[in-house]
Amino acid sequence: MRSALNSPFSPGSDSVPEVWAGRTEQLSDWxxxxxxxxxxxxxxxxxxxxxxxxxxxxTLVRRIAREAAAGGDWVTPQLRIPSGSDPLxxxxxxxxxxxxxxxxxxxxxxxxRKALDRVQAVAASGISLSLRQADGPxxxxxxxxxxxxxxxxxxxxxVAVLIHIDEVQNITGENALSQLLIALGDALVFEExxxxxxxxxxxxxxxxxxxxxxxxxxxxxxxxxxxGATFARRFKTTTLSAIDxxxxxxxxxxxxxxxxxxxxxxGGIAKIRMEPGxxxxxxxxxxxxxxxxxxxxxxxxxxxTGEVITRAQVLEGWKAARSEAVSHVERILExxxxxxxxxxxxxxxxxxxxxxxxxxxxxxxxxxxxDAGPTSQRLDSVRGIIERGKPYSFRHRAxxxxxxxxxxxx
Ligand SMILES: Nc1ncnc2c1ncn2[C@@H]1O[C@H](COP(=O)(O)OP(=O)(O)O)[C@@H](O)[C@H]1O
Ligand SMILES: [Mg+2]
Numbered sequence: 001m002r003s004a005l006n007s008p009f010s011p012g013s014d015s016v017p018e019v020w021a022g023r024t025e026q027l028s029d030w031x032x033x034x035x036x037x038x039x040x041x042x043x044x045x046x047x048x049x050x051x052x053x054x055x056x057x058x059t060l061v062r063r064i065a066r067e068a069a070a071g072g073d074w075v076t077p078q079l080r081i082p083s084g085s086d087p088l089x090x091x092x093x094x095x096x097x098x099x100x101x102x103x104x105x106x107x108x109x110x111x112x113r114k115a116l117d118r119v120q121a122v123a124a125s126g127i128s129l130s131l132r133q134a135d136g137p138x139x140x141x142x143x144x145x146x147x148x149x150x151x152x153x154x155x156x157x158x159v160a161v162l163i164h165i166d167e168v169q170n171i172t173g174e175n176a177l178s179q180l181l182i183a184l185g186d187a188l189v190f191e192e193x194x195x196x197x198x199x200x201x202x203x204x205x206x207x208x209x210x211x212x213x214x215x216x217x218x219x220x221x222x223x224x225x226x227x228g229a230t231f232a233r234r235f236k237t238t239t240l241s242a243i244d245x246x247x248x249x250x251x252x253x254x255x256x257x258x259x260x261x262x263x264x265x266x267g268g269i270a271k272i273r274m275e276p277g278x279x280x281x282x283x284x285x286x287x288x289x290x291x292x293x294x295x296x297x298x299x300x301x302x303x304x305t306g307e308v309i310t311r312a313q314v315l316e317g318w319k320a321a322r323s324e325a326v327s328h329v330e331r332i333l334e335x336x337x338x339x340x341x342x343x344x345x346x347x348x349x350x351x352x353x354x355x356x357x358x359x360x361x362x363x364x365x366x367x368x369x370x371d372a373g374p375t376s377q378r379l380d381s382v383r384g385i386i387e388r389g390k391p392y393s394f395r396h397r398a399x400x401x402x403x404x405x406x407x408x409x410x
Contacts, residue, residue, distance in 0.1 A: 009297035022247030041205025051240035054291030086126035151207025242288025348403035
């Protein structure tokens, strides 16, 4: 009855998972703030969603985009930047597709034809265009111009436009990064004059454009340090952290109460249920990590074929997932500079109520607490792995579990 073909859990896949947990704040930010404000012509910053691998950044914005598209908005697919590639080509091609959707391809207006031609050149040559044609406009102005046309068409159609650029930390070229951020930022702050009946003076409105950038926390350094104030004025950054246990438990509640519907192989529907103890074991094992949540769920699903997922099956399945769960956390730790890993290890070795900067610094063998200050600040405000409260605590609960206990064993 349960099989690999009908599992609703999907670790690592690029689709929006059927078993969804939490992130309600971010979903409602789109529904209640970003979209309505931009549709109304009010200014609203783009969104940058950062966080360690597996926290669900790509998936979150995919879900937002899917919802938007279902409501008729014009959305790009997730534009994933491969490491070292030219992001302008990719984004130019995506803007051309939006222009198509907006019906601009058929336009006879010279202004629009010219904008399309220029973006086609950027899609073909990318950043190298600015070097080749020294006298022509820079690629970023070209992209902004066409985005503005798409935005005008969106006003006429009464829809929003959503652009999602993923893995933004892979944009390593300084020039490409600033051109891209300026192109998108300029379109976001662009103000269109509109005539209002009965008003002599013109008023201005923003275009119904929304931009989501997603990627690893390292992007904050790249965009923050040099692009500084302008970037912060145009994009609002959120760093995702673990999902609350309550939210994970609610996500599994439908298995407990109603059962999860799957085809029974005889033309009907069977309901797959879960023992309450099975659900709490999944919540317990995954430590707020959406990737591990999907992994634990999938393995439990595979651990039997019957109508009820038992706690024993969750534990059985987790054995098969164990090494994958460990590498997930190890990959996160390996990417960190040595000093940050050292800090986390020292912090994990201390009792929860002993985790103060002074104690951690001492544990690291540092002379003064302030020597560990910058490291702790980065781990908190850039990476979202710890929280510098009183005492310090882990926000990344899988990292904590891995460093301080028997996890992934129960
Ligand atoms: N809100 C969520 N609820 C349940 N599972 C989620 C959620 N967000 C992400 N996932 C799952 O977590 C895994 C990692 O998500 P992904 O978006 O690829 O992470 P990131 O882009 O941050 O590395 C995927 O398998 C995805 O299905
Ligand atoms: Mg991702």
